[in-house]
Amino acid sequence: MVFNTRHFTLSSRLKLLLTLCAISLLGCSRSEETGQCTAAPLAPVRQVIIIGIDGLRTDAVSPVLTPFLSKLAESNGLVWGRVDVSNGRTQQTFSAPGWISVLTSSWASEHGIVDNDSRGPVKSQTVFERLQTRRADSRSMLITSWKPLYDLVEGRLRETSGLHHAAFLRKNDAAVEQEVLTTWPTCQPDLAFIHLDAVDDAGHKGAFDPNDPGYAAAVRETDARIRRLWEKAFASPTAQGARPQRLVFFVSDHGGIGNKHGRFSETERWAPVLAISPAGYPAVKISELVDVGQASLDFVQ
Ligand SMILES: [Zn+2]
Numbered sequence: 001m002v003f004n005t006r007h008f009t010l011s012s013r014l015k016l017l018l019t020l021c022a023i024s025l026l027g028c029s030r031s032e033e034t035g036q037c038t039a040a041p042l043a044p045v046r047q048v049i050i051i052g053i054d055g056l057r058t059d060a061v062s063p064v065l066t067p068f069l070s071k072l073a074e075s076n077g078l079v080w081g082r083v084d085v086s087n088g089r090t091q092q093t094f095s096a097p098g099w100i101s102v103l104t105s106s107w108a109s110e111h112g113i114v115d116n117d118s119r120g121p122v123k124s125q126t127v128f129e130r131l132q133t134r135r136a137d138s139r140s141m142l143i144t145s146w147k148p149l150y151d152l153v154e155g156r157l158r159e160t161s162g163l164h165h166a167a168f169l170r171k172n173d174a175a176v177e178q179e180v181l182t183t184w185p186t187c188q189p190d191l192a193f194i195h196l197d198a199v200d201d202a203g204h205k206g207a208f209d210p211n212d213p214g215y216a217a218a219v220r221e222t223d224a225r226i227r228r229l230w231e232k233a234f235a236s237p238t239a240q241g242a243r244p245q246r247l248v249f250f251v252s253d254h255g256g257i258g259n260k261h262g263r264f265s266e267t268e269r270w271a272p273v274l275a276i277s278p279a280g281y282p283a284v285k286i287s288e289l290v291d292v293g294q295a296s297l298d299f300v301q
Pocket of ligand 1: 095200201204261
């Protein structure tokens with residue numbers, strides 16, 4: 001009896017220890033954070049949110065698959081635009097070069113990230129650094145579930161001192177959404193990049209095609225996710241009761257053909273884009289992928 005109890009206790013301790021190890025290992029591999037999104041003393045007067053929808057094809061934006069995003073454009077008197085993410089068939093249509101082009105306002109020939117295997121360092125300044133140079137007290141945020149993007153951006157920012165920048169690596173879009181809903185009310189960054197990856201993931205598993213059931217479902221789900229973010233986070237007042245003027249971009253990094261992308265076919269190289277300006281601010285025209293970062297800085301400064 002004594003032996004059994006003792007044996008039980010030891011075994012329980014071992015199990016507890018193993019469970020704790022497993023939780024801690026899981027925690028490390030699933031999420032990572034650098035910086036703290038501490039609130040500014042005053043909420044920003046102007047705020048830019050870039051929502052990156054990975055692998056969204058231009059023909060996937062429709063009242064059927066993206067009812068919220070379609071209505072948002074319509075109610076603002078806008079139509080979705082498109083950008084050539086290949087820069088005239090010179091830049092491979094992969095996510096790392098595409099997103100780094102958005103976040104540095106430069107093409108791969110300058111920033112050096114030519115494909116998803118490019119390890120960096122990113123050669124061009126990011127919008128986060130450029131914002132901080134102009135406004136020392138500004139705050140920025142990056143949230144993604146795609147580690148290569150997180151590593152490229154954070155690898156560069158690690159060298160920058162005095163940057164108020166929060167970065168979150170989460171396990172999937174649901175966790176990204178949860179983080180934004182939790183963080184946003186108190187954080188209120190001047191500039192945020194929120195990356196959603198489920199559409200690209202569905203494209204690789206099935207096909208980058210609005211007629212593919214898995215891809216279509218991921219697009220619908222992402223549209224609903226953005227609606228929740230819009231209603232619960234962006235459109236609500238800050239903790240201090242203020243309502244910053246918000247410029248919101250929706251942009252993709254590439255389309256796809258079959259279950260791939262990277263080359264220069266028409267369905268790979270065009271990506272949808274939309275910019276929603278606050279009332280009273282002129283419409284923001286985006287004709288190139290690299291315009292998004294520059295327009296963001298022009299607005300918040
Ligand atoms: Zn992809």
